Amino acid sequence: MFINHGKIETSAALLILLTLVTIGIGGIVQAVPLFTVESTIEPVEGVRPYTPLELYGRNIYTREGCYTCHSQMVRPFVDEVERYGHFSLAAESQYDHPFLWGSKRTGPDLARVGARYSNAWHEAHLINPRDLLPSSIMPPYAFLRLRELKTDDIGDHMRTLRLLGTPYTDAQIGNAQADILAQARPDEHDTESFLERWGKAPLGRFTTQDHFVSEMDALIAYLQVLGTMADLSTYDPATMSQQQ
Structure with missing residues (x-):
């Protein structure tokens, strides 16, 4: 031979x-x-496109390079599942452009960080991580709380993502500005229409900033939705493979 x-x-x-x-x-x-x-991509109930506020939060997360220290991919290994929760599903990142799976964990994986901590915890952590985790080497992001979120291009952004396959409706795009305020300031704006368009989504004052919706509001809204969309109680790998 x-x-x-x-x-x-x-x-x-x-x-x-x-x-x-x-x-x-x-x-x-x-x-x-x-x-x-x-x-x-296996069909999983609950997965939806990001709301306008979450979308801006994801852009800020990307801009600040958070994905270089935090992964968003729980692998199907016992130790990872025990620490971070259910392993990641392909459907959960089907609307991510680009993917933020990451390849390094200087900090913990964030694929299922949503609803694990309060908004106040995230705000304090972003302002100065060492106030909550003395051994943290994460830099502070207090400046995000002082920056007003610029939302004038949200319609163009969502229409572009629709061209890439994200199923944003005309109603969601047309009401994007109002939906940002409704999600970040639910006590002051119409949340009923917002929930009709977006279903289950985190609502609330994400920071203590009262003068405007800040970049930190958007970032926390994004963090609070990570891993919370998919209804994992209805996910059955065997059934999903048969459907395909």
């Missing part, structure tokens, strides 16, 4: 050709089965 192996090793052209053939075969083996399934 290996009698002519020396010819392969001494011929650059032959080695390149056989390498390409091997890669091609491997690619075909991986790609062809995908054409036999309707979708590689």
Whole structure:
């Protein structure tokens, strides 16, 4: 079998050709089965696109590089599930552009951080992490509380995401500005219409900032929704695979 192996090793052209053939075969083996399934994303009840406020929060999270120290991917290993909760499902990040799974955990995984801590805890933690976790090396983000959230481009942003497959409706896009206020200031604005458009979503004053909706309000709204959309009580891997 290996009698002519020396010819392969001494011929650059032959080695390149056989390498390409091997890669091609491997690619075909991986790609062809995908054409036999309707979708590689399992349907999970409760998963929805981000609200306008959550969407801005995600943009701020990305802008500040939070994903470089925090992952958003609970792997299906016993130790990770015991620490962080149910392993991550593909459906939970189907509306993420780009994905923020991360590859490093300087801090804990945040895939299921939503509703785990109060809004006040998040605000204090962002202002000065060491007030709550003395050993933390996370930098402070107090300045986010002083920055008013700029929302004039939200309609364009949502329409662009709709082109990429996010199912935002005309009503959700048209009421985006009002929905930001309703989610961040539910005691002052119409939340009934907001909940009709978005279903289950975290409501409340996310910070103690009274003068305007801040970038910190948006960031906390995003953190509070992470891992809370999917109804994991109805998720059955066996049933989902049969449906596909």
